[in-house]
Each structure stands twice: as structure tokens, then as C-alpha cells.
Amino acid sequence: MNPFPSERLTALNQAPINPGADFVLYWMIAFRRARWNFSLQRAVDWACELGKPLLVLEALSCDYPWASERLHTFILEGMKNNGSDFRGLPVCYFPFVEGSRGQGKGLVRELASRSCMVVTDDYPCFFLPQMIRSVGKELPARMEAIDSNGLLPMAMANRVFQTAYSFRRYLQQQLPRFLDRLPKENPLRGVEIPRLKEIPVEIGAKWPAADTILDGLPGLPGNLPFERAVKPVKGTGGREEAEKRLADFLKNTLGRYHLDRNHPDAKATSNLSAYLHFGHLSVHQIFAGLTKFERWSPENLSAKASGKREGWWGMSPGGEAFLDQLVTWRELGFNMCSGRADYDRFDSLPDWAVETLRAREKDPRPYLYSLEEFEAARTHDPLWNAAQNQLLLEGQIHNYLRMLWGKKILEWTPSAREALQIMIELNNKYALDGRDPNSYTGILWVLGRYDRPFGPRRPIFGTVRYMSSRNTARKIKLAGYMRSYYGNRDMRS
Ligand SMILES: Cc1cc2nc3c(=O)[nH]c(=O)nc-3n(C[C@H](O)[C@H](O)[C@H](O)COP(=O)(O)OP(=O)(O)OC[C@H]3O[C@@H](n4cnc5c(N)ncnc54)[C@H](O)[C@@H]3O)c2cc1C
Incomplete structure (x- = not known):
């Protein structure tokens, strides 16, 4: 077996490897790509070692939190690319898209019961960590989770870092030995393993491959039961x-x-x-x-x-x-x-931030908006509304304005805890890049994570860094931005 970086590997159970089973299964849930992927590389290594075919299952359920036409379309465009990238290689690619709630239930278990072993992706956020741990416990086959997230394997860090400075310093000490250990560009190139010609018939009958859905892109079948109001954005995924x-x-x-x-x-x-x-x-x-x-x-x-x-x-x-x-x-x-399992919670903030925000909880707010008003970009502040409009239209906000966007939600909400919930809801619902570790870095940064106290002490913010729309508009170039997302109105009005 090819040597594999052990710091990227977590065994999810102690079940035996079944060398007599039909194939090795790679259950692709986060690193949705056919290249530069340690999980795929590990699954290929196992297939070579056992002399078995490789089956890659890329499944998409329809009821994950914040599921929408926008997120589905982007993911499906990636699946379509994966279909072409795997074509001609010694692998059977199985794209599955749930057509109704619960339709996918049992699929992984059924495939695993025919697998020598299962490899999946180790992604530390959203519902994925809980999902793979609970599936791993139940599966009849050995299951490994592989970390292909970053240049530094997650398991290498010896603590949870509180500042970018201390983490950067740590990276500068550790990274040099990982920089020449990148995953293979195409782990299936030149590999000789038997090929599974098709998905097992009984499985395909119960859980049909999503070929028709992928062929129909960018349109989606009308029966998929999720939020239709969040529309796909211009540009494609993949x-x-x-x-x-x-x-x-x-x-x-x-x-x-x-x-x-x-x-x-x-x-x-x-x-x-x-x-x-x-x-x-x-x-x-x-x-x-x-x-x-x-x-x-x-x-x-x-x-x-x-x-x-x-x-x-x-x-x-x-x-x-x-x-x-x-x-x-x-x-x-x-x-x-x-x-930290509580990475998305208010109490995970540094003590100074929790204390200062709590101490200012009763301060009167100059404006108060509900989730619905924020969502509809109906505040008094044109610059804030422009940023929210960009989020609604394009599924992203420019980074600098994303900071301002968050700071104002903190200022115009009854408490910092509620501000946190509103930021999470809007970011994860509309941003294509939401539901990510970066989402929680950015959102909790607004409330003081990775930052330091700033004087003078202010209402609502205490010593948490303050930002104003007026200063932001002075500092950065955004006339064109305002025209695109707020018409021609003067943002200082
Ligand atoms: C309130 C708030 C919410 C945010 N939510 C998200 C989110 O849901 N998903 C997300 O990916 N980023 C988020 N960010 C961070 C940042 O805004 C985006 O990563 C960045 O705007 C993405 O644009 P880009 O790919 O053009 O970035 P580039 O400037 O081209 O940077 C390249 C990559 O570096 C990473 N990166 C850049 N800036 C940051 C940052 N400040 N923190 C962490 N990583 C960064 C991203 O992966 C990015 O794609 C948030 C920031 C704030 C203040």
C-alpha cells in the first residue's frame, strides 16, 4: 500500500476490511472533485491494494439545512463536471440526487454492505462531522475519514488558536514539511484496477443515478422539495x-x-x-x-x-x-x-468579548430591525442595503463590506446573541460560500473572535471593534458598487 499521511486519516470504526466484497466505496461529501483530493487518493490506494473496483458515490440530499435552488444548482453543476472528469478512468461514478425527503435513506449502508471498505471526507463543519460519525458506528465495513481541507492537516495543530498572529507563527514553523506533500493531481491516472461497469442493478432501481437531472441543468426538476425563493446566481459551479x-x-x-x-x-x-x-x-x-x-x-x-x-x-x-x-x-x-464543537456559539467568543457585549446588552439601539427587514434589505442605510442586495443577488458580499454588514447587524439588533443568529441565518441561507469554517470565522470576528479590545468603550459594542458606514464609504472605492446594488442614490443620504 502506498504510504499515506497518517495525520490526515481518522478511523471512524474498527470494523474489518472485507477483501472478498465487490468494491471499495468512496462516499464523496465535501471534497467534491476528481483531482487534488486526498480522500480519492486514499480510496484509489485501497482499490489497488485489494485489486477491487472503485465506486464513487456523490450524493445530494434535499433537506439539508438551508437547501435551496441556488445551492443545489451550484452543487449539481459540480457533479456534472465530475461525471465528465471521471469518464474514461477506471472508476464507476454514481451521482445520486434525492427526489423526495428520505429517498436516500439506506443507500450508503446498502453500498457499504457490498464494500471492502469505505472512505469519506473529513470536513469539520455544518452537519457533516456528526453525520459521518453516526454512519461510521453503524456500518458493517471499515470506514476512514480523510482530511483534504488545507495545507496543514487539521490534526497537526496542538491547540485552538485565538489569534491569526499566533496561528500564522505556528504555520510558519510547521508548514515547510507539508508543502511538498500535496495530493496527486489525478490519482486515477495510470492506475490498473478492475472496473465496475455499472451500479449494482437493485441499487440503481431503488436509488437511480441522477443522469437526467444533470443533463437538464441549469433547470431543476420542479418536484424537489426545497426553498425555491433563493434563486441560482449567474455563473456556474464546478x-x-x-x-x-x-x-x-x-x-x-x-x-x-x-x-x-x-x-x-x-x-x-x-x-x-x-x-x-x-x-x-x-x-x-x-x-x-x-x-x-x-x-x-x-x-x-x-x-x-x-x-x-x-x-x-x-x-x-x-x-x-x-x-x-x-x-x-x-x-x-x-x-x-x-x-471546538461550539464554534458557532456566542459563548465560544473570548472572555473579554463576552463580558463587554453582555455589559452593553441594555444599551438603547439607534435602530432595530427584524430578520425579515434585514433580509429584504430594508434598513435606513443605503450602503448596508447594497451589501445585502449583493448577497441576495449574487450569493456573496465583498469581504470589506461583509465586515460592515455584520457590525451593523450587531448595532441594530436587541442583543449580540440575536445578532449572531441573524448573521448565521442570512449568511448561510444566501451565501454560496456559507456553512463553512470561514463563515464562523467572519461572523464571530464581528463579535470579537480573533480580535483585541479597542478603545474608546462605546454603546452596544463596548470594546469590540466598531465600524461606521460613513467611514467605510470614505475609505474604500465603491461608487460603481453602489450603482450596481443600490441604483444611483447617494449612499450618505
Ligand atoms: C461577516 C462575515 C461573514 C463571512 N462569511 C464567509 C463565508 O460564509 N464563507 C467564506 O468563505 N468566507 C466568509 N467570510 C470571509 C471573506 O469575506 C470571504 O472568504 C471572501 O470575501 C471570499 O471572497 P474571495 O474568494 O474573492 O476572497 P479572496 O480575497 O480572493 O481570498 C482567497 C480565499 O481566502 C479565504 N479568505 C479570504 N478572506 C478571508 C477571511 N476574512 N477569513 C477567512 N478566509 C478568508 C477564502 O477561502 C477566499 O476564497 C466572511 C467574512 C465576514 C466578515
């Missing part, structure tokens, strides 16, 4: 679109990323977060593309782990700034979610 965006970003935008990323009108960010979230693109592939573009090699790394944002990677200023978001900030969230 590996192909993600790779196009990555190539375009490297060629045309990376050079000014460090200068322009805070300015909505400059359109200087990668717009890759949704693809990262659904696993259509891996951080490893982005890293490999970036290092090639920068003609970078590990010798460029600085020997000093100072925790500073710039200078450690030995790349261009744009490359350094981008990696600080993509690796430091992104993996900080994975560190939190894998280390």
Missing part, C-alpha cells in the same frame, strides 16, 4: 469554472491583490470561496498554480517564523497577501471548527 477563475486571477489580478483587495470597485479578489467551500477546487491546486506562476520553490521560504504577514513565503507582495487569506485566515477557521 471544477471547470473554478479553474478558469483561478487562471484569470493569477494572470490579471494577483499583482494588485495586496493594494486593491479592500476596494469593491477594483474587483481585485479571486471569487473562489464558493468553489473552495463545495470542494470543486482544492487549496492544494491553488497553491500549486500560484507557486508555478511565481516560479517559487521552498528555498524561497524565510527561516524565521516571526508571525508577520509579509516576507515569510518569499513571494511577490500580491502572492504573500493572497496566501495570508487563503492559508492563514482560511485554515484558522478549520482549526477552530475541528477543535
Whole structure:
């Protein structure tokens, strides 16, 4: 068996491997891609070791929290790409889409009963950790969860980090030995294993493959029982679109990323977060593309782990700034979610933030809005409404305005706990990249996570960092943004 990084592997049960069974099963639930995927690589290794075919099940239920036409369409577009990416390779790809609530029940168990062993994805957020743990307990076959989330395996971190600075410093000490251990670009290339020609007939009869649904994209069958009001956004999901965006970003935008990323009108960010979230693109592939573009090699790394944002990677200023978001900030969230089950709760905030927000709970609010008013972008503040409109229309908010968006929800809600619930609800319902460790990093940052106390002490915020729409509008370039998301009205009115 090929050596596999043990720090990326968790055994979910102690069931035996069944060498006489029909195939190895990869149950793809988070790293929804055919390339640069440690889980797929592990499943291929097992198939080679046992001389068995590989079956990849990518299933989509219809009643996960915040299920909608928007999220479904994006995921299905990725599944369509996966269908073509797996074509011609020694693997049987089984895309399954639930047509009614509960239709998928029993599918994994049934497939597992015919499997030598099962590999799945180890994603630390949303309902997935609980789901794989409970399935693992019941399965008759050995089940392994594989971490393909970040450059640093989640299990490596020795604690839950409280600041980006301390995590960055830790990364600078640990990462050098992981940078040449990326997953294979195409783990099925050149592999010789028997091929399962089709999904077992009885299984296909009860749980038909989603070929017709995938062929019908971008339309969705009318009978899928979920939220129809949250419409698909312009642009498609999937590996192909993600790779196009990555190539375009490297060629045309990376050079000014460090200068322009805070300015909505400059359109200087990668717009890759949704693809990262659904696993259509891996951080490893982005890293490999970036290092090639920068003609970078590990010798460029600085020997000093100072925790500073710039200078450690030995790349261009744009490359350094981008990696600080993509690796430091992104993996900080994975560190939190894998280390604390209460990562989405108010009480998980640092003590100083809990205390200061509690102390200001009774302060009068200048404005109070309900969830419905926030949702409909009906506040008095044009800039806030513009940000919410972008979320409604495009499934994302520019990062700088996302901070302001959250701060104002805190200011215009009866308590910080309610603000937290409203942010989670709106972000996870409308943002394509929601329901992600980054979602909780961003939302709880609004309330003080990873931040420090700021004076002077203010009403409602206490010493939690304050932001105003007026100052934001002064600091960043957003005339075009306002035209796009708020018509031509003056945002300071
Ligand atoms: C209130 C609030 C909610 C947020 N919710 C989400 C969310 O649901 N999902 C999400 O992916 N991000 C979230 N963020 C972080 C950030 O806004 C987005 O990651 C970023 O805007 C995505 O755009 P991009 O891909 O063009 O980013 P780029 O600037 O191109 O960055 C590249 C990648 O780095 C990561 N990244 C960038 N900024 C951050 C950040 N501040 N924190 C953590 N990782 C970051 C993302 O994976 C991003 O795709 C939130 C921030 C705030 C303040």
C-alpha cells in the first residue's frame, strides 16, 4: 500500500476490511472533485491494494439545512463536471440526487454492505462531522475519514488558536514539511484496477443515478422539495469554472491583490470561496498554480517564523497577501471548527468579548430591525442595503463590506446573541460560500473572535471593534458598487 499521511486519516470504526466484497466505496461529501483530493487518493490506494473496483458515490440530499435552488444548482453543476472528469478512468461514478425527503435513506449502508471498505471526507463543519460519525458506528465495513481541507492537516495543530498572529507563527514553523506533500493531481491516472461497469442493478432501481437531472441543468426538476425563493446566481459551479477563475486571477489580478483587495470597485479578489467551500477546487491546486506562476520553490521560504504577514513565503507582495487569506485566515477557521464543537456559539467568543457585549446588552439601539427587514434589505442605510442586495443577488458580499454588514447587524439588533443568529441565518441561507469554517470565522470576528479590545468603550459594542458606514464609504472605492446594488442614490443620504 502506498504510504499515506497518517495525520490526515481518522478511523471512524474498527470494523474489518472485507477483501472478498465487490468494491471499495468512496462516499464523496465535501471534497467534491476528481483531482487534488486526498480522500480519492486514499480510496484509489485501497482499490489497488485489494485489486477491487472503485465506486464513487456523490450524493445530494434535499433537506439539508438551508437547501435551496441556488445551492443545489451550484452543487449539481459540480457533479456534472465530475461525471465528465471521471469518464474514461477506471472508476464507476454514481451521482445520486434525492427526489423526495428520505429517498436516500439506506443507500450508503446498502453500498457499504457490498464494500471492502469505505472512505469519506473529513470536513469539520455544518452537519457533516456528526453525520459521518453516526454512519461510521453503524456500518458493517471499515470506514476512514480523510482530511483534504488545507495545507496543514487539521490534526497537526496542538491547540485552538485565538489569534491569526499566533496561528500564522505556528504555520510558519510547521508548514515547510507539508508543502511538498500535496495530493496527486489525478490519482486515477495510470492506475490498473478492475472496473465496475455499472451500479449494482437493485441499487440503481431503488436509488437511480441522477443522469437526467444533470443533463437538464441549469433547470431543476420542479418536484424537489426545497426553498425555491433563493434563486441560482449567474455563473456556474464546478471544477471547470473554478479553474478558469483561478487562471484569470493569477494572470490579471494577483499583482494588485495586496493594494486593491479592500476596494469593491477594483474587483481585485479571486471569487473562489464558493468553489473552495463545495470542494470543486482544492487549496492544494491553488497553491500549486500560484507557486508555478511565481516560479517559487521552498528555498524561497524565510527561516524565521516571526508571525508577520509579509516576507515569510518569499513571494511577490500580491502572492504573500493572497496566501495570508487563503492559508492563514482560511485554515484558522478549520482549526477552530475541528477543535471546538461550539464554534458557532456566542459563548465560544473570548472572555473579554463576552463580558463587554453582555455589559452593553441594555444599551438603547439607534435602530432595530427584524430578520425579515434585514433580509429584504430594508434598513435606513443605503450602503448596508447594497451589501445585502449583493448577497441576495449574487450569493456573496465583498469581504470589506461583509465586515460592515455584520457590525451593523450587531448595532441594530436587541442583543449580540440575536445578532449572531441573524448573521448565521442570512449568511448561510444566501451565501454560496456559507456553512463553512470561514463563515464562523467572519461572523464571530464581528463579535470579537480573533480580535483585541479597542478603545474608546462605546454603546452596544463596548470594546469590540466598531465600524461606521460613513467611514467605510470614505475609505474604500465603491461608487460603481453602489450603482450596481443600490441604483444611483447617494449612499450618505
Ligand atoms: C461577516 C462575515 C461573514 C463571512 N462569511 C464567509 C463565508 O460564509 N464563507 C467564506 O468563505 N468566507 C466568509 N467570510 C470571509 C471573506 O469575506 C470571504 O472568504 C471572501 O470575501 C471570499 O471572497 P474571495 O474568494 O474573492 O476572497 P479572496 O480575497 O480572493 O481570498 C482567497 C480565499 O481566502 C479565504 N479568505 C479570504 N478572506 C478571508 C477571511 N476574512 N477569513 C477567512 N478566509 C478568508 C477564502 O477561502 C477566499 O476564497 C466572511 C467574512 C465576514 C466578515
